[in-house]
Each structure stands twice: as structure tokens, then as C-alpha cells.
Amino acid sequence: MSKNRQKSLEKNLDEKADSGESEKRPDGSASEQEKLLAGYPGAALLVAADGSVLHSNAKAAGLEALIEHDAAPEIKNLIEEARSQGSVAAGSVSLNSAKGVIVLEITVIPGLGKTDEMVVMARDMTMERNLRTALVESRQRYKDLVEVSSDFSWEVNPEGEFVFVSPRGALGFQAEELINRKAGDFVISPEKFSPLPFVSERPLDKVEIWMNHKDGSTACVILSCVPLMAEEDGKQLWKGTRGVCRNVTEERENESALTRVRRREQRLNYIVGAIGDEVEPDNMINVAATATVRALGVAGCRIYRRGEENTFMSAAEHGNTEGLDELDAKLATLDSSDQVVEITVGKWRVLATATNYRQRVNGALSIWKAASGDGWKDDHRLLIGDIANQLGIANEQISNHERIVALSRTDGMTGLLNRRAFYEEEIPRRVKRLEHSRQKAALFYVDMDNFKLVNDIQGHQAGDDALLFLRDMLMEMSRPGDVIARLGGDEFALWLDGISEKVSEDRAARLIEASRKMRQFSGDDDHPLGISVGVAMFDPENGESIGDLMARADAAMYEVKNKGKGGYHMAPPGSPNRASKDNKTAKEKTP
Incomplete structure (x- = not known):
């Protein structure tokens, strides 16, 4: 056609x-x-x-x-x-x-x-076919939307048993595995709900419940439902409930993980802030130990620093330390490759890790709690690692501070205390201690004789060798608790605690005898290298000031210089005024 x-x-x-x-x-x-x-x-x-x-x-x-x-x-x-x-x-x-x-x-x-x-x-x-097509499309659209917006749909009968579950199943179960089983059997702590959402006689929207998964894990679902009502004898009777559930376990786990991360950040910021607020570097580790115990809620904390012999030395601790005598030995093998180790010491469960700075172990951190309680959580393992990173930096800062302090207190050539450290720190501290113990002490002033000629004739290297020789000689003549200082140039000082005047004089005589070996560094034979020693005794009973004590020792040393050098002189225990006068007179006679 x-x-x-x-x-x-x-x-x-x-x-x-x-x-x-x-x-x-x-x-x-x-x-x-x-x-x-x-x-x-x-x-x-x-x-x-x-x-x-x-x-x-x-x-x-x-x-x-x-x-x-x-x-x-x-x-x-x-x-x-x-x-x-x-x-x-x-x-x-x-x-x-x-x-x-x-x-x-x-x-x-x-x-x-x-x-x-x-x-x-x-x-x-035509109309019937169009209506049927539209109805089929509408039903399919509704079904698709329900399936997309939920993980499973369901219906229960008046007994609370599943009579329908969407074909994909739910909670790891096939749909047929759930039919005729009570919905409440899958709900964790169903007694907390009133009513249980699966058998609710009123509409509910977005109720969060935790359910048991087939694999033994738990799942968090958001449930919405409507009741099925039927009229009988003029009354509305409940015939069941139908609804949809959306599995939000992954979302809740992500939220929980984010919350834990934020909580860890808060705890770490608290510890880092406490360390940063401490002005004195020497006290930073003590503050860190206290803050760690408080932030982590543990029984105790101990922080170590690694010494020159690569051994861990306890630098600070806080909390209950009873029964932890073996802990230090157990941590001796920690190195930078270790992450976090868990050990048991007596009644304590210990978590420990090394502290590092630029891939070098410079200490360790340990925390502990009762072994009878719950084990360590992942948050503790992550936090102790984060704290250790901060302590690695703190340990390095303290070491640098100690090196700077050491440089500021010591003489660069001899390694002895310098004038400032000796006068302003060591002598005042020791005098105060002696005033409490009522013991005597001796202050030696040692000055090299004819040292200038050594540098002028033999050279500065010979002069340096002579200075180091005198340093070694003073160290041999002193005890472990004594203090030796280089005051500058060719002047040295020696402080001896708890010593009598007689012993001091014997020590001075031995110094003069030993100093004869210094002649090998002399500039010439007519001007032999030696030392002149002035000794002043300190007696706390006299109430003498430190300045007056130093003046007496200095005057005694110049007394030797004025008499020809190469000897020692014991300063008289006169009044401060007399010592000052003697000091002035001796200096006036110095050639």
C-alpha cells in the first residue's frame, strides 16, 4: 500500500x-x-x-x-x-x-x-494497554528506587517472623534463610528498644540499630518502617510491619575511626603543649612523663635517654613504678627497626618503643598498666609511636642544650671548668653545702711561671702541650669529688672539699715536686717552667665571704711570685680586710 x-x-x-x-x-x-x-x-x-x-x-x-x-x-x-x-x-x-x-x-x-x-x-x-504499561513501569521504578536506597526490604507477620526479604538477602544471609525466623533474634540488645522496630505498630524513620551478621561480625543498619493494619469488627488490628534497612556499618566505622584520630590528636597536642610550655630543657622530660600518664590514662610512664655507651638511662618517670626493676634490662635491645613492643614485667603489661632523631635511636619510651586488665588497644600503639617521635626531638634538644651548657662552662682546650662556671656556679654551691655540713675546704690558686717564654721561644704548640701537661698533673693530684678549673691563660684553680690544713699543705708540696717535670717545656734554662701555688683554707665557722676567700688565695699565690716563684704559700686565716690588703700589697710587688 x-x-x-x-x-x-x-x-x-x-x-x-x-x-x-x-x-x-x-x-x-x-x-x-x-x-x-x-x-x-x-x-x-x-x-x-x-x-x-x-x-x-x-x-x-x-x-x-x-x-x-x-x-x-x-x-x-x-x-x-x-x-x-x-x-x-x-x-x-x-x-x-x-x-x-x-x-x-x-x-x-x-x-x-x-x-x-x-x-x-x-x-x-489502547487506554488499558497504556495504563498497564505505565503501571508496570511505575512498579519497576519504585522497586528500583527501593533497592537503590536500601540494602534490603522486609516484612514480618504478627509473630515478628520474616515473611518477605528482598531477593538479595540481608546480613550475609540468603533471603530464604531468613524467612520464618524472628527478626528480633538478629538484633543486638533488643531490650533497649521499645518497641522493637521490626514489630512496631507505628511508623518509624531512620532508627539506628546494630545487628548480628552471618559471619559473626556486627552490622549497623538504619531502619524505616510502617505498620500493616487491617479493620476487623470496626477496629484497626496490627497485622505486621514492613520496611527497609540500609547498612551503614562502613560509614559508622569511618566516623568512629575519625573520632579516634581526633581524640589521639587531642591527647598528643596536650603532651606536646606541655613539653613546649616548659622553659627549662632539663625539666622537659619530667613534664612529658607526667603529661603522658594523664593523657593516656595509664598506670605509669618512664622515659629514657641513650648515653655515650649506647645504654638506656632513665631520665624521668611518673606513676606507680613498683615491681618494674627488670624493665630497664628488657628494653636494652630496642633499636630503630622496632615498632612497638609489648612485654610483661611482674604485674604490669608494658608497651615500649624507641625514640629516634634522624634515624638514630636517642632514647626510649615505656608505659604500663595492670596485666590483669584489658590488653592494649590500637590507639595506644599509635599514640605511643606519635609521642616517641616528639620525645626523640625533645631528647635531641636536651642533648644540644647540654652541649651548649657544657661549652659555656668549660675551657675549650683543657675541658676543665672555665672562670665563670667556677666562680659563679661551683664555688657558691660547694660553699653552701659546707656551711650546712660544717666541713672545711681548700682553694688552690695555681699560676704557671715563665709561661710567656714558652710561647715566644718554643712556639704556641709547646705552650698548649705545657697547659695540657699541667691539667693532667692537677687531675692526678685531685680526688673524684674535687673541682679543677682553668681561669684563663696560665692560671688554674683547684677546690678540695673536706680537707684539713695539714693535708692541703702536703698536697701543695707534692704539686710543687711534680711540677719539676714541666721544665721540659721551658723557653730556656735560665727561666724554667714551673708553678706558684697559693692556698687559702675555707672554714664555714668564720663566716668568710667567697670574695674574701678568693682574695686570700690570690694574695698567697703572689706571695710566692714575689719570693722567686716555684713554690707554695698557705694564706693566713686573717679577716677579709687583711686578706684584701695583702692581695693589694702582693700585686703591687709583682714584677
Whole structure:
């Protein structure tokens, strides 16, 4: 059929369908047949065996046009099928019209009237088909949205048993594994809910519950539900509940992990802040130990520093340390490759790790709690590592501070205390201690004789060797608790605690005797290198000031210089005024 004829037919079909016109047949029995066809609510017509239309009702104009113009071959095929098989034939026909696709349901019934005549009935199924399609699409859309927005949907009966679970199953179970099982059996601590969401008789939205997973783990789900109600004897009775659940376990775990990270940061910031607020470097480790115990809620903490012999030395501790005598030995093998070690010492469960600075172990950190309690958590292991990193920096800062202090207190060449450290730190501290113990002490002033000629004639290297020789000699003549200082140039001082005047004089005589070996460094034979020693005794009973004591020792030393050098002189225990006067007189006579 040509396109123009098709369009003409579609227009004719629409017009006839709208007008309801039907051609009159000249057959004598038309009135009786028309009555029969008119009783059918849709389009109906009577056709002969060859398919020609004999009679039609008022609504069959469009159907008649289809048959006459052979626009719907399917209809003629149904007519032929009914005629040849002598039984009802039915089928559907889709037609294009100006109003869209029209769907007709065609039924052909043979054997009415004359045996070769058949009734053709048509029912417009367009609206019903469209509604059915729309309904199917809507149901599929709703199903898809439910499945996307939830992990599983469910329904329980009045006994609280699952009667439906979405095909994908839930909580690691297949759907069939959950059917007829009580929903409450999967809820953790169901007694905390009133009512239990799965059997709620009122709508609930976004209720968070924890449930048991098939693999033994727990799952957090967000539940929303509506009750199923039915009216019986005028009353609304609860018949079950249906709803959806969304698994938010991963989200909750992520939130929990983030919370733990923030809590660790807060604790670490507290410890770092406490260390940073401490002005005195020597006290930083003590503050860190105290802050660690408080921040981590442990029984105790001990912080170590690594000494020159690579051994750990306890630098600070806080908390209960009872029964931890073996801890230091157990940590001796810690090195930078160790992460965090857990050991048991007596009644304590200990967590320890090394502190590092630039890949070098410079100490260790240990915390402990009762072994009878719970084990260490991951947060503790992470925190002790973070704290150790900060302590590694703190240990290095303290070491640097100690090196700076040592440099500021010691003489660069000899390694002895310098003038400032000797006068301002050591002597005042020792005098105060002696005032408490009421013991005596001796202050030696030692000055090298003819030292300038050594440098001028032998050179500065010989001068340095002579200074180091005198240092070694003073160290050999002193005890472990004595103090030796280089006051500058060729001047030295020696402080001896708890010594009598007689012993001091013997020590001075031995020094002079030993100093004869220094002549090997002399500038020339006429000016031998030696020492002059002035000794002043300190007696706390006299109430003498440190300045007066030093003046007496200095005056005694100059007394030797004035008498020809190379000897010692014991300063008289006179008054401070007398010592000052002697000091002035001695200096005036110095060549």
C-alpha cells in the first residue's frame, strides 16, 4: 500500500470512528442482524466467508474501513483462521493514527446466522494497554528506587517472623534463610528498644540499630518502617510491619575511626603543649612523663635517654613504678627497626618503643598498666609511636642544650671548668653545702711561671702541650669529688672539699715536686717552667665571704711570685680586710 493511500485510510479511519457512521446493507434480514450486532458495546460486524462485510453496528465504521481497504491484514487472517478451524479466533492489531498508536483486540466467532457467516468484534485496548504499561513501569521504578536506597526490604507477620526479604538477602544471609525466623533474634540488645522496630505498630524513620551478621561480625543498619493494619469488627488490628534497612556499618566505622584520630590528636597536642610550655630543657622530660600518664590514662610512664655507651638511662618517670626493676634490662635491645613492643614485667603489661632523631635511636619510651586488665588497644600503639617521635626531638634538644651548657662552662682546650662556671656556679654551691655540713675546704690558686717564654721561644704548640701537661698533673693530684678549673691563660684553680690544713699543705708540696717535670717545656734554662701555688683554707665557722676567700688565695699565690716563684704559700686565716690588703700589697710587688 502506498504512503498516500495509507495516510488517506488513517484519516478516513479516524473520521469514521469519530462519526460512528455505518453503511446500510440491502439484505432483507438486515434488521435482525443489526439488532444482534447493536447489542455489543464495541465495534462489531457480520462478514461473509470471503471476508466481505454484510452488516455492522454503529461503532464499526472504522473496523469496516480496515477490512474493506485491507489496511489490517491480521483481521483477515483471523477471519480465515476462524472459518477454516470452525472455532473462535482472537488476536490484537496495532494501528498508527493521527492520535498515536491504536491497539484493537479482535475476536472472530464463526457459525452465527448462516454457517459461512462470522461475527467480527473489536475492542479498543489502547487506554488499558497504556495504563498497564505505565503501571508496570511505575512498579519497576519504585522497586528500583527501593533497592537503590536500601540494602534490603522486609516484612514480618504478627509473630515478628520474616515473611518477605528482598531477593538479595540481608546480613550475609540468603533471603530464604531468613524467612520464618524472628527478626528480633538478629538484633543486638533488643531490650533497649521499645518497641522493637521490626514489630512496631507505628511508623518509624531512620532508627539506628546494630545487628548480628552471618559471619559473626556486627552490622549497623538504619531502619524505616510502617505498620500493616487491617479493620476487623470496626477496629484497626496490627497485622505486621514492613520496611527497609540500609547498612551503614562502613560509614559508622569511618566516623568512629575519625573520632579516634581526633581524640589521639587531642591527647598528643596536650603532651606536646606541655613539653613546649616548659622553659627549662632539663625539666622537659619530667613534664612529658607526667603529661603522658594523664593523657593516656595509664598506670605509669618512664622515659629514657641513650648515653655515650649506647645504654638506656632513665631520665624521668611518673606513676606507680613498683615491681618494674627488670624493665630497664628488657628494653636494652630496642633499636630503630622496632615498632612497638609489648612485654610483661611482674604485674604490669608494658608497651615500649624507641625514640629516634634522624634515624638514630636517642632514647626510649615505656608505659604500663595492670596485666590483669584489658590488653592494649590500637590507639595506644599509635599514640605511643606519635609521642616517641616528639620525645626523640625533645631528647635531641636536651642533648644540644647540654652541649651548649657544657661549652659555656668549660675551657675549650683543657675541658676543665672555665672562670665563670667556677666562680659563679661551683664555688657558691660547694660553699653552701659546707656551711650546712660544717666541713672545711681548700682553694688552690695555681699560676704557671715563665709561661710567656714558652710561647715566644718554643712556639704556641709547646705552650698548649705545657697547659695540657699541667691539667693532667692537677687531675692526678685531685680526688673524684674535687673541682679543677682553668681561669684563663696560665692560671688554674683547684677546690678540695673536706680537707684539713695539714693535708692541703702536703698536697701543695707534692704539686710543687711534680711540677719539676714541666721544665721540659721551658723557653730556656735560665727561666724554667714551673708553678706558684697559693692556698687559702675555707672554714664555714668564720663566716668568710667567697670574695674574701678568693682574695686570700690570690694574695698567697703572689706571695710566692714575689719570693722567686716555684713554690707554695698557705694564706693566713686573717679577716677579709687583711686578706684584701695583702692581695693589694702582693700585686703591687709583682714584677
